[in-house]
Amino acid sequence: MTDRCPTVFDEPLLSGYLDRELTQAETQRVRLHLEDCPSCRALLADLAGVRAASRATPFRPPPDDQWDERPRTAASFLARRVGWTLVVAWLAAVAAYALWQLATAPEGLGVKLAVFSIVAGPVLLFLSVLFDRLRTLRTDRYRRVLK
Numbered sequence: 001m002t003d004r005c006p007t008v009f010d011e012p013l014l015s016g017y018l019d020r021e022l023t024q025a026e027t028q029r030v031r032l033h034l035e036d037c038p039s040c041r042a043l044l045a046d047l048a049g050v051r052a053a054s055r056a057t058p059f060r061p062p063p064d065d066q067w068d069e070r071p072r073t074a075a076s077f078l079a080r081r082v083g084w085t086l087v088v089a090w091l092a093a094v095a096a097y098a099l100w101q102l103a104t105a106p107e108g109l110g111v112k113l114a115v116f117s118i119v120a121g122p123v124l125l126f127l128s129v130l131f132d133r134l135r136t137l138r139t140d141r142y143r144r145v146l147k
């Protein structure tokens with residue numbers, strides 16, 4: 001009794017069988033062969049063991065530069081910085097103008113408070129997002145490494 005397998009069952013095929021990547025016909029062929037071929041069953045068991053071992057290794061996250069939001073090039077960094085500056089400057093100008101209009105408007109205090117709260121809501125929401133964003137940038141532990 002030899003443990004050499006007469007059939008050409010190469011590792012990719014068994015590997016595909018393990019991963020259920022074969023066609024139905026191929027799967028059937030492998031299964032039938034495995035039923036009476038101890039050597040291929042052993043090989044399959046080996047492969048399965050390797051699979052289980054590699055699945056058991058801790059998940060390794062991809063390098064950070066693949067999923068963080070940090071700009072990758074000088075151009076995109078500049079564009080983002082200018083973009084944020086413009087947004088903040090524009091918002092500050094609009095807010096200042098609105099406050100000035102409000103302060104000099106002839107309406108009563110009640111109306112002024114109502115208008116102010118309508119304007120202040122979205123502005124505060126925006127500011128909270130902005131502050132979070134800035135804090136994320138500051139606490140990004142990889143920034144220092146990359147500098």
Ligand SMILES: [Zn+2]
Pocket residue numbers: 005006007009033037039040041
């Ligand atoms: Zn075999």
